[in-house]
Amino acid sequence: MENLNSEKNNKVSFIAGYLLSAFGYEFIFFVMTVYIFNLTQSAINIGIFTSILAFTKIFLPFSGTITDRFNKEKSFGIALIITGVLVILLFFLNNIYLVYILWFIISFFFTFIVNVRTALMTEIMPAESFLKGNSTVFVALNVAKILAPLTGGLLTSYFETKILFLFTGGIYFIAFFVTRYITLPVEKQQLVKRARAIDQIQEALAFLKNNSELKSLGLLLIARTLFLGFQITLYVTYIKSFLKLGSSEYGIFLTASAMGSIIGSLIAPYILRRANRYAVIVFTLPVHYIAFILLGLNTNYYFALLIIFISSLIFYMSAISIHSIRDSSTARHLRGTVYGTIMALSAPISVVSMIVGGLIINAFGVDKILIFSGTMSIISMVIIGFVFRKKINWIFA
Numbered sequence: 001m002e003n004l005n006s007e008k009n010n011k012v013s014f015i016a017g018y019l020l021s022a023f024g025y026e027f028i029f030f031v032m033t034v035y036i037f038n039l040t041q042s043a044i045n046i047g048i049f050t051s052i053l054a055f056t057k058i059f060l061p062f063s064g065t066i067t068d069r070f071n072k073e074k075s076f077g078i079a080l081i082i083t084g085v086l087v088i089l090l091f092f093l094n095n096i097y098l099v100y101i102l103w104f105i106i107s108f109f110f111t112f113i114v115n116v117r118t119a120l121m122t123e124i125m126p127a128e129s130f131l132k133g134n135s136t137v138f139v140a141l142n143v144a145k146i147l148a149p150l151t152g153g154l155l156t157s158y159f160e161t162k163i164l165f166l167f168t169g170g171i172y173f174i175a176f177f178v179t180r181y182i183t184l185p186v187e188k189q190q191l192v193k194r195a196r197a198i199d200q201i202q203e204a205l206a207f208l209k210n211n212s213e214l215k216s217l218g219l220l221l222i223a224r225t226l227f228l229g230f231q232i233t234l235y236v237t238y239i240k241s242f243l244k245l246g247s248s249e250y251g252i253f254l255t256a257s258a259m260g261s262i263i264g265s266l267i268a269p270y271i272l273r274r275a276n277r278y279a280v281i282v283f284t285l286p287v288h289y290i291a292f293i294l295l296g297l298n299t300n301y302y303f304a305l306l307i308i309f310i311s312s313l314i315f316y317m318s319a320i321s322i323h324s325i326r327d328s329s330t331a332r333h334l335r336g337t338v339y340g341t342i343m344a345l346s347a348p349i350s351v352v353s354m355i356v357g358g359l360i361i362n363a364f365g366v367d368k369i370l371i372f373s374g375t376m377s378i379i380s381m382v383i384i385g386f387v388f389r390k391k392i393n394w395i396f397a
Helices: 001-039 043-069 072-092 096-124 129-154 163-179 197-210 211-229 231-242 249-270 277-297 301-329 332-364 366-387
Strands: none
Touching: 001 043, 001 096, 001 129, 001 163, 043 072, 043 197, 043 332, 072 096, 072 163, 096 129, 096 197, 096 332, 129 163, 129 249, 129 301, 163 197, 163 366, 197 211, 197 332, 211 231, 211 277, 211 301, 211 332, 211 366, 231 301, 231 366, 249 277, 277 301, 277 366, 301 366, 332 366
16 A cells, blocks of 8 residues: 555656646746847847757767666756756846856756656656556646746736746746655666766667667657758748738647647557557658648648647657657666667757758748658658568557
């Protein structure tokens, strides 16, 4: 009975900490966008700000070794408290260059938090519950994506933007206190200790090289990042320039996307318990990519809302399938490092995609780029499936 209560407390504390940390990230991202634009009156500076966050992902293999070498629940808590302090320090800065430097440091802890809480989920949720665990955290993530802009928009109407840095710091402090109640059994607390972090990274790279499932799924992630890594730019340009609508319509568009994501996350475990996970990926990802083609061909706002809702619903079914395969396929003592390495490999592509994406949208038009990106994503998936057809059974694994 005591073990059951402890497991329940761990799950409740983790989910609460996950939701708060996700909300804190989405909230500060919204606030920083407004703050930097008000400070510089330059869209270029907003682009730099978003690129910094993507760039720090290249350090994820090293932060992943910290996840694997030390107690995950303590590492999660320490990262939360440090992030809270650093975000509060933004309140005292007015120079854009100092803001960028501090944001770079904060971004490192953002990416570390994502890494450690993902690995921590696999310790708190038993292997047979990875589907439910990934579903739960994706729901929490998308709830945060809905609540953060709404809360941020409301608070910026009443308070100076800088005050909200203090508010965000408080969110991370609360998350820290919530996660203090996570107590993993001794055998799950500390998995490995190595003399050098580079040894852990080399082992993770070798593991990825020899694991066809993870390699193919990683390539799917990288291909999607290449062709759709600038989807926020696609969305805002599509709504505001192509459909010639306002910020409120754009906000509703993002809300429709988030609602689709939540529903997709909720129904995915029920479908994936009855269907082959590889088959779900094969049949859902192309539908998600076709949605971008349809957006490029569409000029009706309400139909666009329906398209983005279905696209997000379908994508999160696929994402949960991919994440559950990843979690069950990865050696337990390497999870943090492997997850970080996969993300780090896609980070430079993400930065390039964000920068080049904006340029080609301006050059060719958002409708044409939506069609191109959706088409190339489908083609890349077919190529990846063809290359790995002899090593993994995509449909009947």
